[in-house]
Amino acid sequence: MTVALSTTADLAIDETAADLLFRTARTTSQWTDAPVTDDELAAAWDLAKFGPTAMNSLPLRFAVVRSAEERARLVELMPDGNKSRVESAPVTLVLAYDHDFHEHMDTLFPHAPGIKDQFAPAEEMRHGMGSLNAHLQAGYLLVGLRAAGLAAGPMHAADYAGVDAAFFAGTGFKSFLVVNVGHADGEGTTYPRLPRFDLDEVSISL
């Protein structure tokens, strides 16, 4: 394992982008006063939306929490250690997957006409497919936010059922992650970077 930055050969993107997206990016909890604009969020989404999902199912949905009133509701549903992080973030995204993602499949995946009707009764399958593909998309979105010049601080809520009731009532959206977003003040954190596995520690060659 290593804590140090790697010197990565053979990249197709420049060093600045590699640092910004991965190598020096940190889970952020310290922000400048700069607001997060709608254009910045759109820029992030307009990259992340292209990431692949199974059958182009695209189940990720999210709330963009800016107002003092909605933020206070969210803070109540966070664990104690994360309450102040939500309070101090310029914007907080509440990520969810749409359990009814299949309703869009005729448009999203025209290769399989009628698949929507096969998915409709398969509730457990939709929970799995929705949740897992939305997590893939969350990975793309975190990278996309950084590509748009923003920093991200992903963390967990204490009560996702409560989050669903507070923010997604009347929908099939199931929340799974909370992400503070803003412009990082300096490195955005005072925590030292934690270790990462090297390639030979996570892979086997066959």
Next chain:
Amino acid sequence: MTVALSTTADLAIDETAADLLFRTARTTSQWTDAPVTDDELAAAWDLAKFGPTAMNSLPLRFAVVRSAEERARLVELMPDGNKSRVESAPVTLVLAYDHDFHEHMDTLFPHAPGIKDQFAPAEEMRHGMGSLNAHLQAGYLLVGLRAAGLAAGPMHAADYAGVDAAFFAGTGFKSFLVVNVGHADGEGTTYPRLPRFDLDEVSISL
């Protein structure tokens, strides 16, 4: 929804990188004869490894399948529509999460000494945490592969229990995705790009 590429304002990475990582990248099934080197895979991993996971749990593991013998075993476990895709790919990664990821927590997350022992009996929790965080990491890895100049073709196996028995016997690794990797021949696919949601179709502002 839209099929067209967006003109994305306000990016912190250059247009070339935005195209390569997201906007023009495609799920690939057509490859050049160029091999995938160990250095290229290391370059991809040495970016993707920095993506955040819950408690730095880093549960993603993978097999790198290159040999004819191992490839044939994998082909047997793929659905008919994906067999030829595995046969023709320069390298195929079999992505899994480590159900025993907690064994590394004392090193990966020293902020919570002893958490390893709390996680040990919580098998169901470890399945969820392992699977979901590995899917986040799969998102980072797909972007990392593109950043290393490679193209990726993610798809599903027909029989993940069979994949685990064939490639991960004696470990706690649970496979969940198969990713062909190589250098794209042209666009890498003849399928037209499928629609994507616009920001206002997936988000609500509060």
